[in-house]
Amino acid sequence: MSGISPTQDTAAAASSWDDLVTTALLGTDRRPPAEAAPGREAPVALLDAAAVATVRRRAGLLPGRAAPRPEPAPGDPRPALPAAAARRLALLLADRSGGGGGRRGSSPDLTELLPQWLAAANAHGYAAPPQALPALLDAARGRTDLRPAALAFAGPRALWLARLNPDWRFALRAAPGGGATLPGAGDGEAVRRVWEEGLFAERVALLGALRARTPGRARELLEETWRKERAEDRLMFLDSLRTGLCAEDEPFLEQALGDRSRNVRATAAELLSALPGSALAGRMAARAAACVAIDHTGNSAGIVVEAPLECDPSMERDGVAARPPAGRGERSWWLGQLVEAAPLGMWPGRLGGRTPREIVALPVADGWQGELHAAWSRAAVRQRDAEWSRALLGAPSAPEAGGPGAVSLAERAKLLAALEPGERAAWVAGFIAAHGLSEAFQLLGVCAVPWAAPLGRAVVDALDIARDAGSYPWSFSGVMGLAERCLDPAQAAYLDGLLAIPDEREDAAPGSGGYWAEAFQRLVGTLRLRAAMAAELEPDTP
């Protein structure tokens, strides 16, 4: 009889029940009952008495004493989800276990839409329905990529709940300060206490939070204890200065160039080189200028490269790694690092007042073009220079853009990130129109969601062409999946013509027409679903 506590009837009742249990356990043969009922066998009399006692005990049960109540969950001031959106969330979370394995058929993959839904709900600033929190926490537990958005949406009540269930401890770890709120920048005393006494993760979180709001304060905090920190910690702290990097950080970073740890030195140099006005950038510019020049000897202008002959200690102090990786020549390795760290703004002046586009178009002597352009690309990415990025990307339809050119696809994806979203989408659209989808996956990944109209049309046209070419749709499953998540739902109508099963052609892969129709149905279905999801999240207009 665990559970409800018995009445404090009489001690006699309890002791007589214990007596009955003892007798029953040993058996009436070994332990005859104390008072035998007349006319009944001993075991039957025991059962009689036990039946009466059992019903009496159960009928007399009273509630127990209340344990300490949990602290009420902090309030969530965000408005409640519209009812339709709450139902959608329940469906998306119910489907969580799905996905993976098996042919996907023509119905949308709900699991893949959860991140989008969460982002949209967070953008609207809705509060999660309380009863959905356990499923949300479970989803975030299984998928680390979902955690930030899921926890932001789940809000303060989820942290309250996570404290009651060890399965959800990750939520407390993920939350800054282990679930406790970080002190505000104004609360100097509390900031100092966390910085001086906190765990490493708490200190990193504090530094990150401060850096986002008051970059100078974060740097000052770091400077105070810099010498006492361990090398690994210094590296992590230094990395958090990436956010809000500004000219005021230069003295501190310059000093870190003399750090004991090589990794810290390299990171400090990298950060300094991203500040075009810094002394380090100036030193690098001078070194790089000495290596690259206009060649006036020939009939037409060209670039000559004279790679550095040695890596002196001052270069090493500025973050140049002296030893190349296996298979690279020392001099080209040093050159790459110098050009990468030099401010791009110096080159027009150095190379005869030409624009970046003209500079990239110049021939480079002695096979240095690959090395030089790759270094410029890294510099453009690091310095987020749109004009140089544009120049280095070239025309999307250029033949070498699709092949193994000087600039790899990964580099190109990074260069694209420096462009405005519209320009980026237009470039990728041009690339797909010229080269098809097989190389486009990585480039599509950097485009803003939902895709701009020209890009969406280019992708759909390319898929259409791939279908007509007779290949199977799963050769394009990566792009298909992206399209389901990223195409603008407004473009669903554009796809209607593709839903029918085309007549099988002789050269097509057997049955591919049906699979394509199915894939396009799924695409359209997913787009409609996304449109419905977005509509449901619109606040009810009164």
Added chain:
Amino acid sequence: MTEQGVRWTAEQVLALAPDAASRKAGSRLGTAGPWSEAGSGEGTVWGLCKGSGSRPYQTVVDLADAAGPAYKCSCPSRKFPCKHALGLLLLWADGEGAGGAVPAAAEPPDWAGQWLAGRRRRVEQRQEEGGGPAASGSADPEAARRRAERRAERVTAGATELERRLADLLRGGLAAAEQTGYGLWEETAARMVDAQAPGLAARARELGAIPASGPGWPARLLEECALLHLLDQGWLRRERLPDALAATVRSRLGLPASAEGPPVRDQWLVLAQYDTVDSKLTTRRIWLHGAGSGHTRLLLSYGAAGRAPELSLPVGLALEADLSVFPGAGQSRAALGAQHAPPAPTALRPPGVTTAEAAARYGEALCADPWLDSVPVTLDRVVPAPDGERGGWQLADADTDSALPLTPAARSRPGLWRLAALSGGAPVTVFGECGHRGFTPLTAWPQGPGAPVTLC
């Protein structure tokens, strides 16, 4: 009867799914993509679903019947309802959300209309024949009486044998039972099945599991042995019992009975619906609360292994219907009679009591039926709280110092966390079963306005 504005919620639709796999498959089909020519009207929903074949499946659902939805689909699935019916209902429940993928239409297409017309005709015929399946009695009362007598003799023989086995057990001691394990009780249970006393068989089988149920098992085993003995004695002396108690004994033994009580027409709110599954049978329990009468009634529905029971009433709906109770003191089981309006969403909530009143209510119910394990109770203003020891939880009154512990089974269900999240440390209203093992929460309502949250 217009069906506008009474579309179900997605949770209510998913509660119809026979198993988790169907729920998943159904929710994937709950989007406009594969559907065409869908429509709804007069409590029916229909649509064509594009499957892997060339012909789309024709799916129709009839929601107008208060006995629960009826489904028809041209797919070969043996699940009931199939994923297409679930997907269609989800799409319909979605309402305007999916761009009105299931618009209200005046006339169903022919393929749906034929089935609906045939179905409605059969339902009407059944109602005209007067009161459903209970009336299908045997033609020969004399033969029926002889059959009942023969069965009573066998039950008496079974009860007598069980009494002897119990006496032997206690003569030798429960400690010995720990060694014999399941085997002895399985054999006893089989003997009781032969004796046509399924109630005794089930209880005997449960005895076998108690020695392995952890500390305190001798007391629990003695309790259950004593109650089984009480039931045997009740049967053997049934002539001397009051009629109501004798009927309770008969029903506890598993003898057939029919809902003879006068039909009570009321607005019945669906409080909870949950299934228990064993190897042969799925048992569905549906708790209803009468808004006018204040009664709480239990509907039982059965499905063969692997199939969902036919009756399905999603929580939060209310239906206008007649219920007739089964005979026996302290019994809440009832049968669904004539229905006057199909289930529809409602904001109705059951009135609640304190934890002390809930415990008292169980005590009173034991006077009528000493074999009761729990009674249905709605607790008002209780706070779910961990009670500190071994992962235990309790429901504590918001305004007094007393609390009911949750049953061990309820602690390990995911519903517990939905309850905790819904409460957030604030008082909630909870419906559940309150008994000697503790409280099993089944449905909860938030403090403010809001739909019920199922916990089972």
